[in-house]
Structure formats: structure tokens, C-alpha cells
Amino acid sequence: MGIVIEFKDVSYSYPLTKEPSIKNLNCKLEKGKFYGVIGKNGSGKTTLCTLIRGFAPSFYQGVLEGQVLIEGKPTVDHGPGELSLKIGYVFQNPFNQISGVKETVFEEVAFGLENFGVPVDEIERRVIEVMELTKISHIAEKNPFELSGGQQQRVALASIIVLKPDILVIDEPTSQLDPEGTESVFEIIDALKREKKTIILVEHKIDLIAEYADDVMVLDNGEMIRFGPKQAILSDMSLLEHGIQLPQMAILGNELVKQGVKLDYIPITEKQAKEVIGRTLRKESV
Numbered sequence: 001m002g003i004v005i006e007f008k009d010v011s012y013s014y015p016l017t018k019e020p021s022i023k024n025l026n027c028k029l030e031k032g033k034f035y036g037v038i039g040k041n042g043s044g045k046t047t048l049c050t051l052i053r054g055f056a057p058s059f060y061q062g063v064l065e066g067q068v069l070i071e072g073k074p075t076v077d078h079g080p081g082e083l084s085l086k087i088g089y090v091f092q093n094p095f096n097q098i099s100g101v102k103e104t105v106f107e108e109v110a111f112g113l114e115n116f117g118v119p120v121d122e123i124e125r126r127v128i129e130v131m132e133l134t135k136i137s138h139i140a141e142k143n144p145f146e147l148s149g150g151q152q153q154r155v156a157l158a159s160i161i162v163l164k165p166d167i168l169v170i171d172e173p174t175s176q177l178d179p180e181g182t183e184s185v186f187e188i189i190d191a192l193k194r195e196k197k198t199i200i201l202v203e204h205k206i207d208l209i210a211e212y213a214d215d216v217m218v219l220d221n222g223e224m225i226r227f228g229p230k231q232a233i234l235s236d237m238s239l240l241e242h243g244i245q246l247p248q249m250a251i252l253g254n255e256l257v258k259q260g261v262k263l264d265y266i267p268i269t270e271k272q273a274k275e276v277i278g279r280t281l282r283k284e285s286v
């Protein structure tokens with residue numbers, strides 16, 4: 001798979017701050033992969049998203065050292081609007097995403113396409129398709145502001161997905177949602193992964209990252225302290241010392257190993273836990 005985003009020796013400081021919010025970042029993100037970004041509050045996760053979108057330094061100003069490359073081209077060399085076509089950004093709070101000028105969900109989802117001058121019949125086709133994917137067809141005629149938080153977040157996602165960006169940067173989309181709303185947002189993100197979109201998701205709900213992401217990036221005080229396949233990272237108990245949450249199943253698995261239970265690997269999801277603990281119990285009962 002090709003490299004779609006690359007950080008080359010990137011450090012970034014907001015204006016009037018002494019310490020960089022991102023320090024010496026080097027990494028390559030592959031097309032079609034789902035990256036979970038985790039770290040304590042203030043570790044630099046949102047700043048990382050802002051760098052990918054090119055908003056730092058273009059909007060926030062500040063000092064950028066090194067290069068953030070999107071499809072091989074530095075963000076600072078992309079023309080105005082060019083990055084916003086390639087990269088869809090979903091806010092933490094859907095209220096910030098919803099335009100406030102449209103009276104129905106259908107119109108809201110169509111809004112971006114109208115702005116890009118897409119022909120009416122294509123708009124209709126694309127909006128219907130995306131509303132099915134995000135399971136909001138049944139609320140097409142409702143006012144976006146009369147919806148539940150979970151429905152609003154699905155509308156916000158739909159209004160971005162309909163623009164067909166190759167890269168999706170999603171910053172804590174479920175922080176305001178109940179478990180049901182959260183699960184439905186993850187199901188949509190999973191569907192986007194099947195469509196080979198590159199996904200960068202900031203999320204505190206670590207059990208869901210364990211289930212859905214491919215790779216994980218761990219930030220601590222602006223530094224990337226781990227980056228790679230989720231299995232090894234999310235079962236690494238030393239991360240607890242950095243204040244990083246780990247999946248419940250990894251903590252359970254680790255506790256069992258400490259008590260002398262022989263597990264073939266440390267599980268990070270419920271499915272893996274059932275599988276690996278079941279295997280051990282079967283071996284022991286023979």
C-alpha cells in the first residue's frame with residue numbers, strides 16, 4: 001500500500017508558546033489503514049489532526065519545523081481548498097459541523113456538494129447512498145437540530161463522507177454519545193475502512209480502538225512514544241505508567257499471566273479473550 005501521509009522531523013509550536021505541542025515526529029501512514037491516536041489530555045492528538053489538515057500553520061500560525069506530506073506534497077504547498085477536498089474532518093461536537101442553514105437532514109448532507117457545484121441528479125444519488133450507509137434515511141426530513149446526539153453525529157459524518165475524501169480525520173467523535181450512539185459511529189467508520197479510506201481517529205474509548213483500528217499511535221507530551229500494529233501496543237502494560245488506558249481484556253490477560261495462567265498471547269478484545277482463555281482451559285482439562 002502507498003504512503004498517504006508522512007511526518008518528517010515535524011515539530012510544531014503554537015504562537016506565543018514555549019514548548020512545542022508536537023516534537024520530532026517521524027512516521028508514515030499507509031493508504032487504506034485505520035489509525036487510532038491515543039494519549040492523555042494535552043498530549044498533542046488534536047494538534048496532530050490540525051497538522052494533517054494543514055491548519056497548522058496556515059490558520060493557527062505558529063512555527064512548523066520539518067514537513068507534513070500529504071500524498072508526497074508538503075501541506076504548506078497545497079493550494080487553498082485542495083487539502084479540504086482530500087481530507088474530511090469530523091469534529092468532536094456535531095454542533096460545530098452542522099451548518100445551521102438547512103432545514104432537513106437531506107439538505108444538510110447535500111449542502112457541501114451544492115457548494116462544489118455538483119449536478120442535482122448526482123447530488124441526489126450520492127446523498128441517498130450516504131444516508132443509507134450512515135443509517136439516517138429514516139430521518140431525512142427532520143430538522144438537524146431536533147435530533148439526538150448520536151443521530152447528529154451520524155449526520156455530521158454523512159455530510160463529510162458524501163464529499164468522498166480519501167482521508168478522514170476524526171477527532172473524538174463519540175465523546176458526547178451514549179454506548180449505542182458510539183457503537184453506530186464505529187460501525188460507520190468500519191464501513192469506511194472497507195471502502196479503503198485512510199482513517200485517523202482520536203478516541204479515548206480504548207476498547208473500541210482495540211476492536212476496530214489497525215495500527216495505534218501513542219502520544220505523550222507531544223512525542224510519539226509508540227507506533228505500530230495494535231496488538232503489541234495495546235497489550236504493553238508499561239504504557240499504564242504514561243497514564244495511557246489499556247483495554248480491559250489486556251489488563252485481565254496480563255493479570256492471569258501474572259498468576260501463572262499460560263496464555264498464548266495477551267488478548268486485547270473480548271473475542272480474543274474468549275478464544276485464548278478458552279484454548280488454555282481446554283488444554284488444562286485434557
Ligand SMILES: Nc1ncnc2c1ncn2[C@@H]1O[C@H](COP(=O)(O)OP(=O)(O)OP(=O)(O)O)[C@@H](O)[C@H]1O
Pocket residue numbers: 014015017021039040041042043044045046047048060
Ligand atoms: N490554539 C492553541 N494555542 C496554544 N496552545 C495550544 C492550542 N491548542 C492546543 N495547545 C496546547 O498544545 C498542547 C497539545 O494540545 P492538544 O489539544 O493537541 O492535545 P490533545 O491530546 O488533543 O488533548 P485533549 O485530549 O484534551 O483534546 C497542549 O499543551 C495545549 O495546551
